Amino acid sequence: MRELLQPFVRFFVSLRLTVVLLVLSILLVFLATLDQVHLGVWGIQHKWFFTLIVVESVNGFPLPVFPGGYFIGGMLLINLVAAHVYRFKFSWKKSGIWLAHLGLILLIASQFFTGLQQRESQVQFNLGDTKRYSEDFLLDELAVIDATDPKFDDVVAIPETLLARDEPIQHPKLPFRIVTRLYYPNSVVQMRSQAPNAPPSPATMDIGLQLAVTPQAITYKQDERNMPTACVELIGPEGSLGIWLVSPWIEQPQAFDYAGHTWQLAMRSKRYYTPYAMTLLQLKNDVYPGTDIPKNFSSQVRIHDEAKGDRDVLIYMNNPLRYGGLTYYQYQMNKANGLSVLQVVRNPSWLMPYIACALVALGLVIQFGTHLVGFIRKRSVVAAK
Amino acid sequence: MRPRLLLLCAAAALLASCRDERISTYRVPKDAPSPVVSAPATAGTPDITWSLPTGWTTQPDPSGMRKGSFLVSGADGAKADMSVTAFPGDVGGDLPNVNRWRGQVGLTPIDDAALSQTVQTIDAPAGKFSFIELSGASGAKKPVRMLGAWLQQPDRRWFFKLLGDDALVAAQHDAFFAFLKSVSFTTAPAAAPAVAGPVKAQSTNDLPKAPFAPFANGATPDTGAAPAPADSSATPAPTDSAPQASLTWTAPAHWQAKPLSTMRIGSFAVSNDAGTADISIIAFPGEAGGLLPNINRWRGQLGLAPLAEGDLAGATTALDGAGGLHFTVIDLSGQAAGAPAQMLGAILSFGGQTYFFKLTGPDALVAREKSAFLDFLKTVKAP
Numbered sequence: 001m002r003e004l005l006q007p008f009v010r011f012f013v014s015l016r017l018t019v020v021l022l023v024l025s026i027l028l029v030f031l032a033t034l035d036q037v038h039l040g041v042w043g044i045q046h047k048w049f050f051t052l053i054v055v056e057s058v059n060g061f062p063l064p065v066f067p068g069g070y071f072i073g074g075m076l077l078i079n080l081v082a083a084h085v086y087r088f089k090f091s092w093k094k095s096g097i098w099l100a101h102l103g104l105i106l107l108i109a110s111q112f113f114t115g116l117q118q119r120e121s122q123v124q125f126n127l128g129d130t131k132r133y134s135e136d137f138l139l140d141e142l143a144v145i146d147a148t149d150p151k152f153d154d155v156v157a158i159p160e161t162l163l164a165r166d167e168p169i170q171h172p173k174l175p176f177r178i179v180t181r182l183y184y185p186n187s188v189v190q191m192r193s194q195a196p197n198a199p200p201s202p203a204t205m206d207i208g209l210q211l212a213v214t215p216q217a218i219t220y221k222q223d224e225r226n227m228p229t230a231c232v233e234l235i236g237p238e239g240s241l242g243i244w245l246v247s248p249w250i251e252q253p254q255a256f257d258y259a260g261h262t263w264q265l266a267m268r269s270k271r272y273y274t275p276y277a278m279t280l281l282q283l284k285n286d287v288y289p290g291t292d293i294p295k296n297f298s299s300q301v302r303i304h305d306e307a308k309g310d311r312d313v314l315i316y317m318n319n320p321l322r323y324g325g326l327t328y329y330q331y332q333m334n335k336a337n338g339l340s341v342l343q344v345v346r347n348p349s350w351l352m353p354y355i356a357c358a359l360v361a362l363g364l365v366i367q368f369g370t371h372l373v374g375f376i377r378k379r380s381v382v383a384a385k
Numbered sequence: 386m387r388p389r390l391l392l393l394c395a396a397a398a399l400l401a402s403c404r405d406e407r408i409s410t411y412r413v414p415k416d417a418p419s420p421v422v423s424a425p426a427t428a429g430t431p432d433i434t435w436s437l438p439t440g441w442t443t444q445p446d447p448s449g450m451r452k453g454s455f456l457v458s459g460a461d462g463a464k465a466d467m468s469v470t471a472f473p474g475d476v477g478g479d480l481p482n483v484n485r486w487r488g489q490v491g492l493t494p495i496d497d498a499a500l501s502q503t504v505q506t507i508d509a510p511a512g513k514f515s516f517i518e519l520s521g522a523s524g525a526k527k528p529v530r531m532l533g534a535w536l537q538q539p540d541r542r543w544f545f546k547l548l549g550d551d552a553l554v555a556a557q558h559d560a561f562f563a564f565l566k567s568v569s570f571t572t573a574p575a576a577a578p579a580v581a582g583p584v585k586a587q588s589t590n591d592l593p594k595a596p597f598a599p600f601a602n603g604a605t606p607d608t609g610a611a612p613a614p615a616d617s618s619a620t621p622a623p624t625d626s627a628p629q630a631s632l633t634w635t636a637p638a639h640w641q642a643k644p645l646s647t648m649r650i651g652s653f654a655v656s657n658d659a660g661t662a663d664i665s666i667i668a669f670p671g672e673a674g675g676l677l678p679n680i681n682r683w684r685g686q687l688g689l690a691p692l693a694e695g696d697l698a699g700a701t702t703a704l705d706g707a708g709g710l711h712f713t714v715i716d717l718s719g720q721a722a723g724a725p726a727q728m729l730g731a732i733l734s735f736g737g738q739t740y741f742f743k744l745t746g747p748d749a750l751v752a753r754e755k756s757a758f759l760d761f762l763k764t765v766k767a768p
Contacts, residue, residue, distance in 0.1 A: 154412050156408060156409075157411070188644045214642075281477075282494060338488065
């Protein structure tokens with residue numbers, strides 16, 4: 001058994017593998033950067049880095065073209081750990097190298113966890129607004145809301161990706177199933193009065209009757225966002241309830257009554273609710289005196305947390321708020337309209353890179369320090385002679 | 386080692402593949418409406434009645450946000466806009482709303498201590514109104530004055546705001562107070578909650594996601610993109626209501642339609658080797674601040690000095706469109722982002738709204754498109 005494992009062990013502990021993987025990771029970054037022209041920064045992250053294999057579609061046929069970020073990172077991690085276990089024997093003299101490598105392992109692991117867990121979203125509010133959720137930058141969802149309760153909404157949030165599949169959606173909390181009749185990942189929605197030549201609307205209910213939809217090419221630009229539109233048919237046990245047109249272009253949810261409940265339908269940016277609420281109290285846009293050059297943007301917000309009580313905080317450039325596992329950065333502001341946008345980042349492993357770098361630094365200091373001390377000792381002995 | 390590698394790969398694939406694919410369910414408190422962009426309180430809103438002071442005329446409210454919308458006209462074309470709005474809750478309290486109003490007349494925000502000194506109370510049959518008077522300047526440094534009052538009811542807050550030329554508004558004190566004192570409420574049965582909303586307001590040209598951005602021309606501070614509306618508390622998507630009342634037009638074939646936004650009811654682009662020019666159509670209720678401030682706002686966007694009232698006639702041309710529509714057209718050349726730029730603008734007052742048509746871009750391209758733009762204006766039709 002041991003002999004059987006030997007070739008594998010030799011392969012995984014070899015320095016050659018390390019070099020090959022490092023070259024591959026350089027190539028990965030280079031190729032992904034080139035591909036950014038086509039896919040934008042969000043697209044390439046998923047295509048090149050958060051994947052085991054990079055798949056390129058050739059004439060509609062998926063072809064693996066390059067090892068992905070997870071694969072190279074994973075192999076590097078295994079290589080590093082294996083080399084540690086089989087090559088290095090622990091001694092105080094080598095403790096610096098040990099620490100530096102431990103730091104490297106932690107760095108790779110932290111990137112892996114960040115890739116899996118990091119989530120970026122935004123809170124957008126006007127002065128006086130209270131929000132208890134942030135919205136995703138890119139993802140949309142179809143919210144089917146049971147709004148019967150006067151105080152609460154019971155929400156079933158269906159990711160847009162499920163609407164894109166040609167399969168009926170059924171959920172135990174919904175008394176009807178949802179069938180996608182039309183889906184455009186990016187679209188423009190206009191009033192019919194502005195698009196007199198538009199084909200008849202597939203929607204049979206509500207505002208959808210008055211709207212015209214024009215499909216658009218999917219955008220990967222960093223400063224643009226896709227605006228999906230879908231026509232969904234709700235089908236209850238006794239038959240179809242109608243076809244609704246849903247899109248983030250439509251601001252207000254569309255409401256209807258069914259089975260003794262009031263329902264609302266809204267396609268909107270995917271929401272992430274927090275157990276606390278935030279009110280925008282004040283925003284400031286300071287400029288350098290005598291110029292229009294912005295010096296600082298700041299938002300004063302009040303956090304309403306039932307568990308911890310109310311708290312006022314000031315969020316400004318380079319001074320984010322860390323609260324409830326989330327980090328809130330001042331992101332955009334339009335003072336004239338009393339609007340402030342905070343970027344919300346969830347990254348449970350945000351501390352790991354700091355610890356990793358500290359370990360590497362400490363390891364290097366010990367390693368070189370030990371050598372330096374030994375060298376100086378040797379010289380002083382020679383000098384004494 | 387191998388099984389470990391396989392396990393790691395499988396775990397990574399599993400974790401990576403199942404992200405954001407699940408249907409989630411949750412229970413959340415109902416959203417509190419926003420003070421600026423939310424729909425007005427409709428369900429069970431008490432019916433409000435008042436008697437109009439002399440000289441105040443009802444003007445249409447294309448936004449659908451207002452409970453009352455009036456125009457006050459004075460000598461020399463002076464105008465003031467009166468709005469009555471209602472929102473659920475206390476809309477964030479006194480200070481944010483007063484500071485929002487202060488911002489509208491170019492004043493800096495104040496704190497709680499200063500607030501208590503500036504707010505007066507007015508006893509009226511409908512209740513105790515809080516009253517505030519603000520004087521400042523519009524974007525064009527024209528002196529403006531605002532008389533603002535609010536009335537807190539258990540479940541909603543009413544806002545009464547008269548904003549316009551300084552002297553005219555100052556002369557309307559008594560009329561404003563008389564109006565407040567004439568306000569009375571009769572509770573009507575609960576109406577159906579507002580559904581099926583307006584087409585919204587967003588722009589794929591905004592920074593990522595700005596899905597609910599109530600401004601369209603970039604999220605940078607004070608771009609000056611929006612005209613100085615008479616009442617920014619009532620500036621929702623212009624397509625909000627009464628789509629049958631909106632104008633229609635036919636764009637030249639070589640203009641590419643762009644996504645609409647909160648502000649834009651029409652949006653196009655035209656390009657050549659020199660770059661891309663942008664065509665926008667926006668609408669605001671009422672006078673939207675008047676002709677001169679808006680033209681000076683446009684001049685400011687090209688780095689040009691503001692015009693005085695007397696220069697206005699010489700700087701603009703009149704264009705008669707279809708069906709008796711009258712456009713005021715202006716052709717401006719200046720600098721934008723360090724390059725020579727040209728702007729063709731047209732302002733049209735129709736149906737209680739002011740429409741702004743604007744073509745901006747590199748000077749050579751805009752010059753080439755001038756005739757197309759003027760022809761385009763002639764295709765604009767009333768419904």
